[in-house]
Amino acid sequence: MQQLNQGKYYGAHNQELNFNNFLITDTVYTHDKVDWHYHENPYFTFLLEGKLYEANKKEDYYLESGSLLFHNWQDAHxxxxxxxxxxxxxIELTKDWFNCFDISLLNIEGSLQLENPFIKQNIYNIFLETKKSNEFSKTNIELLLLNSFSRIETYIETKEEKQPHWVNKVLEIIHDSPELCMSLTSLALExxxxxxxxxxxxxxxxxTSLGNYIKYTRLNKAVSLIINKGKSxxxxxxxxxxxxxxxxxxxxxxxxxxxxxxxxxxxQNVNFIQF
Incomplete structure (x- = not known):
């Protein structure tokens, strides 16, 4: 099975930014099929445009624009x-980056599909930061990453707790049936x-509050539609x-x-760097 070194993603890079302990790439995928492989470092994949099917040894994902995954290192897929x-x-992060901030990945097995709108908001802000890159970009990006890993840790802890039946259902409704969220009463009835x-x-x-969660979910969906350019x-x-x-x-x-x-x-896309 092939190991992909830092920055390798089977595509044409619109942009590549190397901040020493982490690397950021904006990539157009050029391969219709990629066989089993794993990456040298842990990384986030945020699908900006199009669709992608991905499978690992435990589960598979049908990803659309706006989908966010975090892969631990050596996660074969x-x-x-x-x-x-x-x-x-x-966003590919070296082990030195995690050690620097005393972040452990022991509780993260394989890959995670992340629906939390605040984590997605952080990634969109990182994406925007790369398009206006300046002397403050590295600090701004790392602050957003630290907040994201804090939220991932909370997500894992909460997931391990026993939850009432409505917790997963309310997420399904917010993400898949937003018309049912027009009022608190109608959502509670559902x-x-x-x-x-x-x-x-x-x-x-x-x-966070229910209203805040719904608001940021809508904003994230809006950003995905903005990037895809198909609508006014x-x-x-x-x-x-x-x-x-x-x-x-x-x-x-x-x-x-x-x-x-x-x-x-x-x-929008910038000049390609072919890999």
Whole structure:
């Protein structure tokens, strides 16, 4: 089985940034099929555009734009790419980086598919940071990474606890059926629990309010649609559940310090580096 060295992802790199103990690449995948392999270092894969099938020894994933995976080192897997433009964003971290910040990966086996909207928000901010790279970028990126690993640790701890039946179901509804989240009452009815109980208990399992979780999930979906370029900002605002484009633009700018249209322009493809 082939081991891929740092920065190897079977594609054409739009961009590569090396920060000594971690490497970031923006890559268009060029191989329809990649046989079993593993990577030298742990890394995040964030699918920016297109679709990808990935399987490891325990499970498989059908990934669409906006999907986020974290692979521990030596996590063996293989990939199949449909015949369409597919683009991934990778953050590869050396063991020295983890040692520097005293982060242990012992509790992470294989790969994790991460749905937490705050982790995704961090990765999108890292992606944006790479497009305006300056002398503060490394510090800003590492702060976002540290916050992400803190949230991953919390996710693993919470997952090991016994949870009520509604916890997994509410996530499915928020991510797959956002129309059921238009009011607390309708969501609670779908979960068959009291609205007050849902409001009070949600932060216990997700470390944030229900409203905040829904808001960031919508923002993340909006960013994915912005990067994919197929729809106008008005269409995106409506699709992700905002009242109007103005409300969407104001909230987006507040969270990313940039307008949606400027974000789209800044994150377009740049010159390829073939690998």
């Amino acid at each position: 293989h990939n199949i790419k449909p015949p369409e433009h597919t683009r991934g964003f990778h 979960l068959n629990i009291h609205p007050v109980h849902l409001s009070r208990q949600f932060p216990k399992y997700f470390k 900002m008005t269409e995106i605002a409506v699709e992700v559940g905002f009242y109007d484009q103005s409300h969407f633009t104001n909230l987006f700018k507040k969270e990313f310090n940039i307008t949606p249209l400027a974000f789209r322009k800044k994150t």
